[in-house]
Amino acid sequence: KAGVTQTPRYLIKTRGQQVTLSCSPISGHRSVSWYxxxxxxxxxxxxxxxxxxxxxxxxxxxxxSGRQFSNSRSEMNVSTLELGDSALYLCASSPRQDNTEAFFxxxxxxxxx
Amino acid sequence: xxxxxQSPQSLIILEGKNCTLQCNYTxxxxxxxxxxxxxxxxxxxSLTIMTFSENTKSNGRYTATLDADTKQSSxxxxxxxxxxxxxxxxxxxxxSYIPTFGRGTSLIxxx
Numbered sequence: 001k002a003g004v005t006q007t008p009r010y011l012i013k014t015r016g017q018q019v020t021l022s023c024s025p026i027s028g029h030r031s032v033s034w035y036x037x038x039x040x041x042x043x044x045x046x047x048x049x050x051x052x053x054x055x056x057x058x059x060x061x062x063x064x065s066g067r068q069f070s071n072s073r074s075e076m077n078v079s080t081l082e083l084g085d086s087a088l089y090l091c092a093s094s095p096r097q098d099n100t101e102a103f104f105x106x107x108x109x110x111x112x113x
Numbered sequence: 114x115x116x117x118x119q120s121p122q123s124l125i126i127l128e129g130k131n132c133t134l135q136c137n138y139t140x141x142x143x144x145x146x147x148x149x150x151x152x153x154x155x156x157x158x159s160l161t162i163m164t165f166s167e168n169t170k171s172n173g174r175y176t177a178t179l180d181a182d183t184k185q186s187s188x189x190x191x192x193x194x195x196x197x198x199x200x201x202x203x204x205x206x207x208x209s210y211i212p213t214f215g216r217g218t219s220l221i222x223x224x
Contacts, residue, residue: 004156035214043157043202043214056211090156098210100145100164104156 002026004093004105012111018079021108025072025093031055032074033102034066037088046089049074050097078110086112115140117205119215127223130193134218136186136203144206148177148188151200151217160188160201193222 005024013019025032033048033056045058049068066076072093078085088109092102117138126132138146145164149157161170161177163186170177174191190197203215 042216043204045212045214048210056209058211092156098144098206100147100162102147102159104149104158106154106156 004091004103006089006091006105006108008108009106010109010111012113013081014113015081015083017081018077019081019110020075020077021089021091021110023074023076023091023093023105025074025091026095026103029093029095029103030072031094031097032068032072033092033094034074034076035090035092036060037090037107038086043090046076048097055097081112083112086110115205115207115213117203117213117215119201119203119218121218122216123219123221125221125223126193128193128195132190132193132220134188134190134201134203134220136188136205136215138184138186138203138205138213138215140184140205140207140213142208143181143184144208144210146177146179146186147204147206148175148186149202149204151202153199157202190220193220195222195224198222 031050034046037043048056068074088107090107092104094102120135148160151157163179176189179186200217202217206212
């Protein structure tokens with residue numbers, strides 16, 4: 001069974017640009033959640049999608065958005081990039097909304113210069 | 114405000130020794146508590162998951178305990194191995210299953 005796949009693995013963008021990250025969940029998993037990990041703040045919850053609907057959202061500005069498709073694949077978008085957006089962005093999938101069985105991908109390392 | 118505090122921040126032990134990591138939380142209402150292991154450059158991997166009614170859960174050499182009254186959890190690693198070197202993250206989910214993460218404990222196991 002394939003794990004959670006995130007693409008791309010590494011990305012370098014300049015301030016002001018926008019970026020789209022992709023996450024393919026484990027087959028059969030309908031819940032996808034996104035997280036930001038930085039050395040200063042640790043892991044922080046961005047948002048969670050279940051059956052194409054955003055169910056929960058963390059405390060991040062509106063520049064961070066996401067969506068989920070009918071095949072459960074998810075994308076997150078960050079607009080008007082800032083230097084502080086440099087981080088490891090992790091995606092996790094779960095068969096249920098309660099996330100008790102969340103499986104993480106390898107993450108996308110975003111560097112904003 | 115929901116918070117998860119982990120201690121120690123970092124720990125160095127010799128191979129074969131045991132160690133215990135601590136997690137205190139103020140998340141309310143409580144849904145579940147999870148311990149994850151994260152190797153450098155990789156995504157976190159789940160070690161244990163505990164709900165309110167569970168006070169201990171084992172996964173091989175890893176044993177987690179939960180005291181819901183004092184809102185404390187611990188992760189005990191027995192007979193440590195070099196491959197145990199990693200960051201260990203405590204995650205507590207509250208209402209609506211929104212997770213709150215601890216900053217993690219960085220464990221280094223020396224031969």
